[in-house]
Amino acid sequence: MRVLVVGAGGREHALCASIGASPRLGVLHAAPGNPGIAELATCHPVRVDDVEGQVALAASLRADLVVIGPEAPLVLGLADALRQAGIAAFGPSAAAARLEGSKAFAKEIMAAAGVPTARSHVATTMAEARAALAALGGQVVVKADGLAAGKGVIVCDDAAEAEAAALEMLVGASLGEAGARLVIEERLTGPEVSLLALCDGRTVVPLPAAQDFKRIGDGDAGPNTGGMGAYSPVPAIDAVAAREIAETVHEPVLRELERRGARFVGCLYAGLMLTAAGPRVLEFNARFGDPETQAVLPRLADDLLERLDDAARGQLEQRALNAHPGAAVTVVLASRGYPATSESGVPIEGIAAARARGADVYHAGTALRDGRLVTAGGRVLAVTARGASIAEARANAYAAADEI
Ligand code: AMP
Ligand code: GLY
Secondary structure (H helix, E strand, O other), rough: OOEEEOOHHHHHHHHHHHHHOOOOOOEEEEEEEEEEEHOOOOOOOOOOOOOHHHHHHHOOOOOOOOEOOHHHHHHHHHHHHHHOOOEEEEEEEEEEHHHHHHHHHHHHHHHOOOOOOOEEEEEEHHHHHHHHHHHHHHOOOEOOOOOOOOOEEEOOOHHHEEEHHHHHHHOOOOOOOHHHEEEEEEOOOOOHHHHHHHHEOEEEOOOOOEEEEEEEEEEOEEEEEEEEEEOOOOOOOHHHHHHHHHHHHHHHHHHHHHHHOOEEEEEEEEEEEEEEEEEEEEEEOOOOOOOOHHHHHEEOOOOOHHHHHHOOOOOOOOOOEOOOOOOOHHHHHHHOOOOOOOOOEEEEOOOHHHHHOOOOEEEEEEEEEOOOEEEEEEEEEEEEEEEEHHHHHHHHHHHOOOOO
């Protein structure tokens, strides 16, 4: 098979590594890719949000399958454009990707499908926001409806904080259009888990569960980021529990989307909170998680490319994915100043030494300058190590990261 992976981050590097291990693979291409991906695939300088450019590239490469990593091209309709051109794509249509692009839409789908989630109200004015706060009580979470790069969710301790958050987004327009509509929902408590699943529109095959950590600092401290680390498996979510969640969350959502003419083909990522009353959905993503993918895919014992291709063709079998025993832990190495700013152009050394310890090192924000590998973004590298237990995998991941 000729495969094109769209994206330039650690997630896409991990996808390329798994796809690259498939006996079905003939040639692997990526666009735009990064220096790490370039070790596995031929990279083409086409931006992820250049829908026409990506379709033209896929056609010229005679790609049998295009695997779309990030949300931006999905929301812009890249999967639709590829299918119209007769090219198989793993990634949802723009209509189905609204599940990630609009939190209010996701809530509407969950309500219609009977999926357990936090009680919520939509607000576009301060009067509506105040009414929502009164209805839900003080402990709420204020969420921008649209895509806000991880900055659109404010977990509030009391009504004053919630009102201030709503004011900043609705009146202060701090997040622009993304925050012109809010979802205000009850604040839940419990451990969080990410359950990603391959979907062909109807059939759902969960990947091993993962937990990601969004705060910048070690010990889960400091401001939120796009995701600083992850581990898999999650002891509370074994294969039986994952199947149960797939049946109560992913499958009803797929049925409701299909009823509305928007089949979901791709990776449906459910961000869940395991509350005392059972799992509740906090959010959906219409794509693989980053960095969950870097912790989950290295554990897969099955041929990922076969399943991605089956899903893209609407022929996914409900056959559980097998994982290697033990655990994987991913630690993200970020630039100084991230998430507020990020330094770039700093030379990177020690990747070979980290790999010599048995770790995988995935590139995210890296670039080659005069033949030298340098930093080029906030999240720079993701280091994944395995171990018999989560604790052992974590020790191995930090030891490998220390080489860099
Ligand atoms: P989201 O982008 O919706 O996943 O929200 C980002 C983070 O905010 C989540 O990972 C949770 O830690 C927190 N969060 C979101 N919704 C809630 C909720 N209803 N109750 C408590 N925490 C939440
Ligand atoms: N790790 C969170 C995300 O991919 O959105």
